Amino acid sequence: MLSDRFILLTGCSGGGKSTLLSVLAERGLATISEPGRRIVADELAGDGRALPWVDVQAFARRAVALAISDLEAARHFDGLVFFDRGLIDAAVALEHSGGQKAKETLGNYRPYAQRVFIAPPWQELFVGDAERRHDFDMAVQEYHRISRMLDDLGHTVSVLPKVSLSERADIVLSECGVLSP
Incomplete structure (x- = not known):
């Protein structure tokens, strides 16, 4: 089953997901970058109508479409594929x-493996920038919404500990059966 190969990294904005994804890519694993960041970069270069701080619903609709496209593209990769956020987000x-x-958006679509890795709020890592204009409190609220949805969908959630990137990567790979504990 393809979804068993698709590993979702989700959670709090600024919790270290994208950096962890970079470490996994450096280790030779297939990765898909966050749809939201790609949309924001594209919108900043264009007309900006679907920026989350301009029209959050247009932004979210684009994120749904891009996440579905990412899932289709990932079907062509061999082995595990790690997603920085995705369709559930x-x-x-x-x-x-x-x-x-x-x-309703998800329907019967179960795109990711049962085990999902979630980055908890980590204020020391959180940094706003031109693409992340929300504050830490908003990021924490988003984290709780995603956590509730993962529970509602019956996913097994592994909370990423607040440790070094190398240790986080080792934990993810160990739990995915790629690295011996």
Whole structure:
């Protein structure tokens, strides 16, 4: 089953997901970068109508479409594929923006492996920038929305500990059966 190969890294903005993904890529694993960051970069270079601080619902709809496209593209990779955020995150964002309920967006689609890795709020890592304009409190609220949805969907959630990147990568790979504990 393809979804068994698709590993979701999700959680709090600024919790170290993208940096962890970079370490996994450096170790030779297939990775898919965060849809939201790619959309923001594209919108900043274009007309900016689907920026999350301009039209959060348009942004979330684009994130859903891009996450689905990422899943289709990942079918062509061999082995495990690690996703920095994805369809579940986008569906939660769409619902939070007043759009369709997340479970309706997801339907019967179970795109990721049962085990999902979640980065908890980590204020010392959180940094706002031109692409991340929300504050830490908003990031924590988002974390809780995603956590509830993962529980509702029946995923097994592994909370990433606040340790070094190398240790985090080793933990993820060990839990995925790629690295001996």
